[in-house]
Amino acid sequence: MSQIFNKAILVQTKLSNNLLAANNLLKVAKNFVNTSDQDHDRALPLVKSDQKTKYLNSKLIDFNPGWNNLNILSLCAKSKGSLYVNSKSGVYTCLNCDQSGDWDQFKNLVEKILDEQKPCTEDEEEQQEVVKQIKFRQAWTQTKKIRDLNDSQFRILLRNSGLSDELTKPIFEAFDIRIHEQDIMAPVLDRQGDLLDIILLNSKDRNETLKPNQIFGLNNLLAKTYTELYITDDVLNMMALKQELKKPVIVVNSIEALSDQVLALLEKFDSVIIWQKDTKFSYNLAKKLNQNRCNLINYARTPYESLIMKENLTKIVYSERFPLKNESIVEYKDFKESVYAEVVHSKQYSGTQWKRFPILNEILKGHRPGELTIFTGPTGSGKTTFLSEYSLDLCAQGVKTLWGSFEIQNHRLAKMMMTQYSRLNLYKNVELFDYVSGQYSKLPLKFMSFHGQETVQNVLKTMSNAVVLHDIKHIVIDNLQFMIGNQFSGSLDRFAQQDYIIGSFRRFATNFNCHVTIVIHPKKEDSDELLKISSIFGSAKAAQEADNVLILQEHKTIKEKKSSWIKFIEVCKNRYDGDLGKMVVKFDKENLCFSTNRSCANEPDHDAIDSFSDINNLDDDINLNNNFNLLKKNC
Numbered sequence: 304m305s306q307i308f309n310k311a312i313l314v315q316t317k318l319s320n321n322l323l324a325a326n327n328l329l330k331v332a333k334n335f336v337n338t339s340d341q342d343h344d345r346a347l348p349l350v351k352s353d354q355k356t357k358y359l360n361s362k363l364i365d366f367n368p369g370w371n372n373l374n375i376l377s378l379c380a381k382s383k384g385s386l387y388v389n390s391k392s393g394v395y396t397c398l399n400c401d402q403s404g405d406w407d408q409f410k411n412l413v414e415k416i417l418d419e420q421k422p423c424t425e426d427e428e429e430q431q432e433v434v435k436q437i438k439f440r441q442a443w444t445q446t447k448k449i450r451d452l453n454d455s456q457f458r459i460l461l462r463n464s465g466l467s468d469e470l471t472k473p474i475f476e477a478f479d480i481r482i483h484e485q486d487i488m489a490p491v492l493d494r495q496g497d498l499l500d501i502i503l504l505n506s507k508d509r510n511e512t513l514k515p516n517q518i519f520g521l522n523n524l525l526a527k528t529y530t531e532l533y534i535t536d537d538v539l540n541m542m543a544l545k546q547e548l549k550k551p552v553i554v555v556n557s558i559e560a561l562s563d564q565v566l567a568l569l570e571k572f573d574s575v576i577i578w579q580k581d582t583k584f585s586y587n588l589a590k591k592l593n594q595n596r597c598n599l600i601n602y603a604r605t606p607y608e609s610l611i612m613k614e615n616l617t618k619i620v621y622s623e624r625f626p627l628k629n630e631s632i633v634e635y636k637d638f639k640e641s642v643y644a645e646v647v648h649s650k651q652y653s654g655t656q657w658k659r660f661p662i663l664n665e666i667l668k669g670h671r672p673g674e675l676t677i678f679t680g681p682t683g684s685g686k687t688t689f690l691s692e693y694s695l696d697l698c699a700q701g702v703k704t705l706w707g708s709f710e711i712q713n714h715r716l717a718k719m720m721m722t723q724y725s726r727l728n729l730y731k732n733v734e735l736f737d738y739v740s741g742q743y744s745k746l747p748l749k750f751m752s753f754h755g756q757e758t759v760q761n762v763l764k765t766m767s768n769a770v771v772l773h774d775i776k777h778i779v780i781d782n783l784q785f786m787i788g789n790q791f792s793g794s795l796d797r798f799a800q801q802d803y804i805i806g807s808f809r810r811f812a813t814n815f816n817c818h819v820t821i822v823i824h825p826k827k828e829d830s831d832e833l834l835k836i837s838s839i840f841g842s843a844k845a846a847q848e849a850d851n852v853l854i855l856q857e858h859k860t861i862k863e864k865k866s867s868w869i870k871f872i873e874v875c876k877n878r879y880d881g882d883l884g885k886m887v888v889k890f891d892k893e894n895l896c897f898s899t900n901r902s903c904a905n906e907p908d909h910d911a912i913d914s915f916s917d918i919n920n921l922d923d924d925i926n927l928n929n930n931f932n933l934l935k936k937n938c
Contacts (some may be wrong), residue, residue: 355393355406362521363440364415378416398493432808443501447479447487460487464505466539467611474546478520478538480504489538492522494568502538515557519531524551524568532572533620534588535606536579543606544578547616561591574598576624579605583848589627598624606887653879659696659898662886666874667851670697674878675812675848676820680855682871685890686822687711687781689855689897692723694779694820696898698748699724703778705769707751707762709785715751726894749773759786763811767830770815784840801841809848833858836875852876856885870897891915 317323355373359366362584365376372387373569375395385399393406404412416437449472452460452462457475461468463489477703480489491500491513499517502509513519519538533544533552544552551572554563561569569575575592577585578600590596602609609616634817645652654669687710698704722729724746736906751765762780769775787800812819823845834854836846846852852875871887888897 318891338740341396355388355390358410362411363437363444378413426904440498440501442483442486443481443488443490446483448479448481449475450480452575453741455540466504467607469610469613470539470542471546472643474542477545478523478542491517491519494521494803496522504538513554513556514563515559516798518560518565519554520551521553521568528796530571530573532575533597534575534577534579536581537605537607539607540605543610544616547606547610548620550737558587558591561588570817572596576620577598578602578620580605586627594627599627600624604643609633615675619867655697655700655702657693657696658700659692659896660872660886663872663874665789666882666886667877668817668882669880670702670777671879672818673812673816674818674850675809675817677823677839677845677849678820678853678855679823679825679834681825681834682856683859684855685897687716687856688719688895689780689821689872689888689889691716692896692898694777695720695723695746697777698746701747702777703747703749703773703775703777704779705749705751705766705773707753707765707778707780709753709755709757710781712754713750713752720785722895726896729895744801746898749775754787756788762786766811766817766819767815770817775817777818777820780819780821782824782826798842802844805845805848806842831859849876850878 313886316559324667356366356368359373361373364378366388367374367376368390369387371391372389375386375388378386378397386395386397388395388406388409394403394407395409395412396403402412410482449457450470457472458468461470463485466487478489480487482488485505487504489502489504491499491502495501500514502513502519518543524532529551531550532554533548533550534551535541535544536554536556538554541552544550569592573596575589575597576599577588577597579585579588582599582601587601589599594646600620600623602619604612606616609619642647652671654667654671656664656669678686680689687708693702694706706713706716709718716743718729721739721743724743725735727735727739729736729739749769751762752761753765766775766778769778783801783804785806794837808819811817824840825834826840833856836854837843837850838854839845839852854870854873854875856873858871860867861868869887870890871885873885874883877883890897
């Protein structure tokens with residue numbers, strides 16, 4: 304009650320020219336505090352509390368009982384809940400309007416409001432709003448439920464009200480819509496089902512009736528277990544959607560209505576579909592609700608108009624909605640952690656390092672998933688042989704590999720790989736075949752069974768199955784020309800076919816996060832000239848789509864009237880960090896390796912033999928050493 308004293312003192316200060324009015328207000332305030340029951344009896348005649356509550360209920364005036372006062376909720380248009388009536392004396396005081404009086408004066412005030420005279424405010428619009436709300440509440444007690452109408456009466460009601468007969472009787476009953484004289488009333492209820500307001504469906508300004516802090520249909524969400532919610536801007540639109548989709552629908556016309564309590568209630572919905580006329584408001588609404596779960600519908604007609612036109616609302620909803628957040632558009636915050644990780648852990652993100660080709664590590668920085676590598680070189684230069692050792696190096700370090708050789712049969716490719724893996728001429732060391740074969744079989748390596756001409760569709764299907772079933776991380780295709788043929792329509796030339804295939808492999812590498820290496824033959828050019836990126840067969844698309852372009856070059860040199868060929872791998876494109884360069888290689892016919900730099904071709908690679916233990920988790924070090932000694936002795 305100290306607030307009443309403070310209010311009175313403030314009034315007394317401001318109304319220095321009207322001290323009598325301020326003193327009267329102080330006297331009224333004293334009736335509420337610092338007095339005993341006997342003091343109250345002497346101050347004003349008592350009115351029984353049950354008489355006051357009975358009177359308020361008869362006038363449909365909302366109130367909350369307090370410790371000493373009844374808090375009147377609806378009479379002051381400026382500030383709801385600011386008017387109090389003393390439970391014993393009946394004295395009323397409005398803290399907002401500075402009005403006060405005894406019980407009889409309070410009843411006179413109520414009668415004036417009900418007779419559309421002066422309510423507890425001087426603002427004309429606020430007066431009208433208070434009067435309208437009280438009249439609505441009085442009318443609601445006299446309404447007739449829709450279910451009490453027969454079908455003929457219901458159709459007449461729709462026709463007289465200008466509503467479409469596409470709306471069914473059950474949908475009116477679902478929202479407890481009633482009739483009063485010529486009005487069709489839709490109740491605005493809170494979460495507990497208490498009446499907040501009334502919307503006249505047959506009124507043209509029904510949308511303006513819903514206050515900014517109100518949501519129509521909120522009470523219908525409590526007992527539902529749906530995960531999809533629809534939000535629209537009109538009660539008729541809501542009824543149309545609810546009738547056709549049988550899903551939860553609410554009407555929201557203001558962001559203010561989405562309080563923290565409402566957002567908590569809507570948290571259970573994983574998908575929110577917004578169908579409103581105002582596109583800008585729809586976007587703001589979606590942002591408030593978290594745009595990641597929101598879809599918008601931008602359609603020429605409203606749900607109610609579509610219902611009148613006998614359109615399929617279900618089809619419209621699923622064909623016309625679009626996600627607010629485009630997955631193809633991201634912000635820096637979406638990948639900030641990836642940038643940080645690459646800066647802090649640059650070596651890990653640069654990819655798997657080659658052990659046999661350390662210079663490639665300096666140029667390419669490593670072998671990374673999700674990239675596309677194009678490899679080319681002159682015919683007969685050893686493209687397949689180099690690529691075999693190149694991929695074998697990675698496979699020996701745990702990179703699961705799938706080989707697709709369309710030129711060489713798998714058993715011959717495997718024989719070459721075993722020779723490279725052991726750095727042994729197996730023809731001269733037949734007694735070691737079982738040992739080398741056993742170690743080689745433990746590599747995470749698989750082969751495609753294709754040989755010769757094959758369609759790109761079958762190859763891509765095999766690749767996708769391998770990634771899903773075997774977690775393949777590196778796929779080698781040797782070579783692209785075997786997929787160009789009569790599988791395409793006659794309207795596509797060979798260049799167009801190749802572009803299509805390259806595009807397919809590019810998408811595959813990105814979507815499956817798998818490194819794809821493709822061998823492409825070069826164009827026929829002067830054999831004395833080094834190859835360039837433009838030498839790759841076909842259009843420029845292959846080089847454009849590729850992350851890396853490697854060329855096996857052959858250069859003829861003449862020294863002391865003797866000619867010799869120098870081979871080197873040239874990195875012509877490196878999308879990762881742009882470094883380019885050359886790596887000289889020397890082919891060893893004895894073990895089919897490009898990486899050897901040993902003086903004795905027959906000398907086994909100690910590191911390779913030791914790697915058997917690291918790669919394949921061999922437990923018996925003693926047996927391994929014995930085998931190594933045997934291997935060395937035989938060499």
